[in-house]
Amino acid sequence: MAVPEMVGDYEILQSIRLGGSMMLLGYNPRDKETPYMTCYQQYNLLGEKIFPQAVAGDNYVEILQIFLDRLQEQQKAVAEFREKRGVPIEVLGAEHCRERGEKESLEGKLVILRPTSLAAEYRTADCQLGYAVGGFGCSAGARGRAVYFQELFSGERCRWDASDVLGIADLTKLPDWAKEKVKEHDRTPPKKIRGGHER
Known part of the structure; x- marks a missing residue:
């Protein structure tokens, strides 16, 4: 009981x-x-x-x-x-990920979070997609767990565990709004981070 x-x-x-x-x-x-x-x-x-x-x-x-x-x-x-947010509700799965190289780091890559790692009301593509901007969990086979994540839609930063990351996004299989956000991100110069990771 x-x-x-x-x-x-x-x-x-x-x-x-x-x-x-x-x-x-x-x-x-x-x-x-x-x-x-x-x-x-x-x-x-x-x-x-x-x-x-x-x-x-x-x-x-x-x-x-x-x-x-x-x-x-x-x-x-x-x-x-x-x-x-005004974007269609869609949940991303393994079919939206590309194959990850054996020793490929997640850092700098657009990644997809597992839907089950998010609260039910946030299990949508706009909350799942973001850039891995650092953390020991980014390395392939690393013992560290932290993956610092910058949400694609809003630019907000937070921390996830490596096990929360479903995989690296396949840019050809993303919703149209996400492809536009990626283009915007690529046109924006990266922020300089001093003394560790931003949240």
Whole structure:
């Protein structure tokens, strides 16, 4: 029997991640005054879980409504994100990758992230495609895992593990908007990075 997820003395009945936020709904039958609770789950700089904006009470329907309101806010944020990007929804797979050389580094290459490494609402080509700009995980057969990634669509940078990279993009098999973005990228002089990797 699986051990229930707990936040303090509250057993988590529902947990939904959407739009970069994790929302929790919990129940503590031993607390007679505030048995129902909803909160967000985040991580602090030390990587520890924290639970901000917790609201507790004795009325399940009221606490559930807060949980649902927060969920709806995140759904709207995701819808706005997609609308602003304005590109067709498409998921890239292995068929969009070219063969990688035995000793070929990922650094400087346009790569595709595995859909399963992304949250469900971001499993789309515009979030999957980006340049590997450095990190020990770029080398073939490297023990290091870090791959620093610059998203093709937005230019934003973040870190992934080498195992999150599906492969090197085959430029001939990409959506038209992505081919245009690649051309724009190739026309833009590279930024100088001082003292390590940008995020």
